[in-house]
Each structure stands twice: as structure tokens, then as C-alpha cells.
Amino acid sequence: MGDELLEALAKRQRELDQAEPALAGAVEGDAGEALLDGLFAELDAQPETKPKKSKPDPEKVVELPKRRSPVWAAAAALVLAAALLLWFARPTPPPALPEYRALSVSGGAAAVRGEHDGVASELQLHSQRDTVRLEFAAAKPVNQAVRVSLLARRPSGAAVFAPLDDLHVSDSGSFRIRGPLERFIRLSEGQWTLEVIVAPESHAPESADEAASGDWQRVPIEVIIAAP
Amino acid sequence: MSELDDVELVRLALGGDAAARRELARRLMHAVAREVSFAVARLSKSEGRDPKQEVRDLVHEVLLGLFEDDGKALRRWDPDRGRSLESFVQLIARRRVPRMLSGGRGNPWADAPIDPTVIETADDADLAQRLEQRDQLDQVLGAVYSRMNERDHELFDLVFIKELASETVAEQMEMTRGAVNAWAYRVRKLARTVAIAADGQSDRTKGTARHG
Numbered sequence: 001m002g003d004e005l006l007e008a009l010a011k012r013q014r015e016l017d018q019a020e021p022a023l024a025g026a027v028e029g030d031a032g033e034a035l036l037d038g039l040f041a042e043l044d045a046q047p048e049t050k051p052k053k054s055k056p057d058p059e060k061v062v063e064l065p066k067r068r069s070p071v072w073a074a075a076a077a078l079v080l081a082a083a084l085l086l087w088f089a090r091p092t093p094p095p096a097l098p099e100y101r102a103l104s105v106s107g108g109a110a111a112v113r114g115e116h117d118g119v120a121s122e123l124q125l126h127s128q129r130d131t132v133r134l135e136f137a138a139a140k141p142v143n144q145a146v147r148v149s150l151l152a153r154r155p156s157g158a159a160v161f162a163p164l165d166d167l168h169v170s171d172s173g174s175f176r177i178r179g180p181l182e183r184f185i186r187l188s189e190g191q192w193t194l195e196v197i198v199a200p201e202s203h204a205p206e207s208a209d210e211a212a213s214g215d216w217q218r219v220p221i222e223v224i225i226a227a228p
Numbered sequence: 229m230s231e232l233d234d235v236e237l238v239r240l241a242l243g244g245d246a247a248a249r250r251e252l253a254r255r256l257m258h259a260v261a262r263e264v265s266f267a268v269a270r271l272s273k274s275e276g277r278d279p280k281q282e283v284r285d286l287v288h289e290v291l292l293g294l295f296e297d298d299g300k301a302l303r304r305w306d307p308d309r310g311r312s313l314e315s316f317v318q319l320i321a322r323r324r325v326p327r328m329l330s331g332g333r334g335n336p337w338a339d340a341p342i343d344p345t346v347i348e349t350a351d352d353a354d355l356a357q358r359l360e361q362r363d364q365l366d367q368v369l370g371a372v373y374s375r376m377n378e379r380d381h382e383l384f385d386l387v388f389i390k391e392l393a394s395e396t397v398a399e400q401m402e403m404t405r406g407a408v409n410a411w412a413y414r415v416r417k418l419a420r421t422v423a424i425a426a427d428g429q430s431d432r433t434k435g436t437a438r439h440g
Contacts, residue, residue: 004353004356008356008360009365009368022269024258025280026281027283027287031284036257043296131285166330171300172297183329
């Protein structure tokens with residue numbers, strides 16, 4: 001296998017490294033400072049997800065039982081191994097995910113706030129090119145890989161499904177969907193209920209039908225896209 | 229700023245010093261903006277959005293990823309590995325931005341199934357020439373980057389961009405020479421797969437334009 005292709009790609013990267021990108025000025029001056037203000041406001045608003053380390057309570061220290069004889073230990077190990085084998089041999093569904101909620105929903109011409117938690121529940125967009133900023137977090141740290149999908153439904157029943165396979169999900173399970181809506185799902189003008197579906201990676205919807213009919217954890221957002 | 233100063237700045241910033249955090253973020257913002265600018269220029273040309281706003285949104289996203297989770301991503305920087313803080317952060321941005329620009333859906337053409345025989349027998353020189361003529365090298369670079377993990381990026385930078393000898397790379401990355409060569413073979417195959425898909429996509433687009 002030759003190296004010409006990789007050499008061409010590497011050469012191109014070296015050219016880029018030497019070039020002065022025209023758009024890098026986008027973060028100069030006030031625009032950059034405003035970006036940093038927004039960044040730290042968002043970071044400081046993130047919920048604390050890391051469990052605090054606490055010192056062990058001396059009163060709760062449990063004394064371990066004394067060592068048993070090697071024969072008993074071997075027998076116990078065999079029984080444990082057999083139990084583990086039986087346990088892992090049977091198919092088990094992944095553990096349920098903790099409850100997810102929207103931390104922020106914004107974008108487009110207007111965001112209409114929900115009645116209870118102050119987070120918008122409706123977005124009004126000029127077009128699907130409008131930038132949306134949706135942020136979600138789990139109530140408790142998530143100890144498994146999750147997959148996020150979007151399901152958009154019309155009142156008429158029409159549905160569009162888009163799995164977000166490469167979306168970055170943090171260790172705590174939180175994730176953001178930020179950018180032009182069309183980058184994530186392509187929708188025509190009109191009214192849609194956009195459901196953000198979060199599921200264990202090994203047990204996630206693969207199609208619009210599965211997404212619409214299954215008992216998935218979903219966070220709905222009403223999206224109205226203006227006619228062109 | 230020396231590496232020692234950088235180590236101290238990162239330590240202070242992640243230790244809760246607000247002024248140090250802002251200073252660090254300001255410095256990294258410019259390094260990230262440079263990387264993001266290239267990606268936006270090559271991937272978002274025809275989508276009709278304000279490219280400067282696009283750059284700012286993506287820089288914001290990359291910086292969030294660096295600082296969140298108690299700065300977990302930043303804490304992985306190890307100056308003893310020979311990479312400056314800016315260079316380390318640029319590699320992270322190079323990997324993340326193509327994924328962000330595809331909306332977390334990956335690049336559909338780059339996932340198209342390709343006959344393994346075609347991958348084995350493709351002529352790299354011809355392929356590279358065609359991609360260069362069509363101005364598609366940036367697109368292929370972006371798609372290859374989005375399929376690499378952090379270690380792949382570091383290796384790609386050392387082996388192909390800096391063109392260091394495999395012994396040097398092996399030593400720097402704490403790998404055997406055999407492992408470096410095996411990695412290089414794997415990345416050649418990845419680049420070829422992505423390039424063939426881009427090449428085929430371009431042919432199909434032309435066909436559609438001619439007949440449609």
C-alpha cells in the first residue's frame with residue numbers, strides 16, 4: 001500500500017498550518033471577551049456531577065471476617081463462579097437511565113418559556129438554518145454509554161428520525177445539541193414536535209417507527225419553522 | 229510563555245483561580261479559533277450562514293469541552309510528551325470540529341460501504357491527484373480526522389505531518405516500532421477508504437448534475 005495519499009493529506013495539513021486563517025479574527029476584541037463571558041456563565045451554571053469524596057466514618061468501619069480454610073474458600077469460589085456464569089449467560093436489559101431534563105433550550109426568532117421550570121418548551125425559527133442551543137443533563141451520573149436520537153413529528157403523524165451517533169456525551173451523561181438545526185435533522189416549514197430521545201447505546205431506537213412506538217425517555221420541544 | 233509557566237497556569241486555572249482560568253481560556257481561544265477557521269472555511273462554504281458566528285459557536289463548544297468535567301480534557305496535557313499546550317489543544321479541536329460540523333451524524337458519504345478489494349487495489353497516487361484537482365483534500369482530511377481518536381491524531385502529526393523517524397515516534401509515544409508501523413498501515417487503510425468514498429461521491433454528484 002503506497003503512501004502518496006497520506007503524503008498529499010499531510011502536505012495539505014502543513015500548508016494549512018503555515019496559512020493565516022481569515023476567520024480566526026472572529027474571536028478578536030470584544031467578540032472574544034463576550035465569548036469568554038458566555039463560556040464561564042455556562043460552565044458555572046453546570047450542575048455539580050462529580051461525587052464529593054468524604055472521609056470514612058470510623059463508626060461505620062466494618063470488621064472483616066477471619067480467614068476461612070483453603071478448602072472452604074475454593075468451594076465458595078467455585079459456587080461464585082458458577083453463579084456468575086449463569087448470571088452473565090442470560091440476556092439482561094441494560095439498566096434504566098436516570099431522568100434527563102433540558103437545562104436550556106434557545107435559538108431562532110423566539111423561545112417560549114415553559115410553565116414550570118423556566119426552560120423554553122417552544123422554539124420559533126425563521127428556517128431550519130437557524131442555530132439552536134439545547135442542553136440536557138441527567139439527574140444522576142450515567143454509568144453507561146448512551147445514544148441520543150431526534151424524532152420530529154407533525155400533528156398529521158408524519159415523522160422524521162435522526163440518530164446523532166457522534167454526539168459527544170460527557171462522562172456525567174450531559175450533552176449539547178448546538179448549531180443550525182438542519183445539521184442535526186432536516187425539517188420542512190411548519191409545526192413539529194421535536195423529541196430528544198436518550199437511550200442506552202445497546203438498546204436504542206433504530207428507526208422512526210421504533211422511536212415513535214417504544215417506551216423511550218424523551219424530552220419534547222415544540223418547533224415552528226416559518227414558511228420561506 | 230514557557231512550558232513551566234503553562235503548567236502553572238493550567239494548575240491555577242483548574243484549581244479555581246478565576247483570573248487564571250480566564251487568561252488560560254483567552255489563550256486557548258485563539259489556538260482553537262485558528263483550527264476552527266480552517267474547518268469552517270472548508271466545510272461550510274455553501275451553507276449560507278455567517279461564518280464568523282459559526283467560528284465563535286464552534287470555539288465556544290470546543291472550549292466548553294476542555295473546561296467541563298473539572299477540566300478533564302485539559303488535565304491530560306503532559307508537557308513531558310514534547311507537545312506545547314497550544315498544539316495539544318489544536319489537536320483536540322482538529323478531532324472534534326468535523327464531528328460538530330456534521331451535527332453528530334458523521335459524514336454520510338464517508339460511511340458508505342466499500343468493497344475491500346477496491347481498497348486494497350486502489351492507486352494512491354491517482355486518487356490523491358484527483359482529490360487535489362477537485363479541491364477535495366480538505367474534505368477528506370476532515371473526514372479522516374473525525375474518525376481518529378486522540379492517540380491517532382498525535383501519531384498522525386508525528387509520523388506524517390512532522391515526518392519523524394518511526395524509532396523517534398516509538399520512543400516519544402512509548403510504543404514499539406512494530407506497533408507504530410501497524411498503526412501506520414491501519415491509518416493508510418482508513419484514509420484510502422474515506423478518499424475512495426469522496427471520489428465516488430464526487431462522481432455520483434457529477435452524474436446527477438449531468439442527467440438531472
